[in-house]
Amino acid sequence: MAEEGDDVQEQEEGDAAQASGGTLFGVPRLFVFIGAAVLLLLLVGGSAAYFLGFFGGSPPAEGGTHTEKEHHSSHGDSHGHGNNSHGSAAGEDSFVTIPRMTVNLNTEKGPARFLRLSVVLELEDPGDKAAVEAALPRVVDTFQTYLRELRVEDLRGSAGRYRLEAELLWRVNEAAAPAKIRDVLFQEILVN
Template sequence: MAHAAAPTADGAEAPPKKGGGKKLILLALPLLLGGVGAGLWFSGMLPFGKSAEHTAEHAAAIGGHGGAQAPAAGQPAKPPVFLDLPEVLTNLNVTGRRATFIRLKAKLELASESDAAAIQAAMPRLLDLFQTYLREMRPEELRGSQGTYRLREELRNRASLAASPARIQDVLFVEMIVQ
């Protein structure tokens, strides 16, 4: 849209006002900054917020200690305590006629040696929770590293529930075969 030149008091026409570019920049700049901020927020690159908390938890869980804190300076690190679980063999939830099975050998990483006795006492309950959960899983839920990670988290939560006051830091897969 072209602006007509406004006549001045002496009859000469003044040049048209040039402020449209500044208005456009003032309107576009906040939108651009908001878009960049949203992209950084959702990608987890900002050092605060929900995404950063999730990333820190995920890094701690993958770091091999299952979220355990490092010992204070001067204290010797306690060796990890592992407890073998009996092999679990169960069928998965499939809609076709052909049965699909999972065979799982795992170890529990415990917070202390004293937790092993409590877990041994709760082993029937623990295996029941594992079997029940695995029977409801579909084979496609176990595909890829994300499926394995999700299975590890669910089994750790169920083991912690079954052996409660004992602290289970992680579930380690020795062998997992889906057939």
């Protein structure tokens, strides 16, 4: 009789377990839900990694692929003799130095604040150096007019520096047109 009572009690416990959650496919439901959540996280994480470029390597740089013929023509012949084309785009003739500028910044209240700036321009075509040097007074005037309207807050942090670079690059390309400036390189930025 005791055995019969134990069997009834075990069956009642099994019925209670099924009613309170039980099993699904022979596995407790809690484990099924945890497994589904982990699988979902893996899928989302894998998709994000794929779209962010973690798989498949990096794309080739612009102009990074070239044919075998182009490879040999740009790197010399089979005897190791080059064609002197390397380094000509970034030589000393590719840069124009703008004289150091000191301008007062726009301060509505408080003491006067100053900006000291030294800039070097990188040219797209070294042949434009004479044209850019001839336009230098116009470039300096354009820069000073813009810089005098800046506030100290406009120059704070790396975001301020990048905005300043973008604005100066746009302005120098306008002032020195048709010459094309590739980059504005800061040598000194001092806010006092």
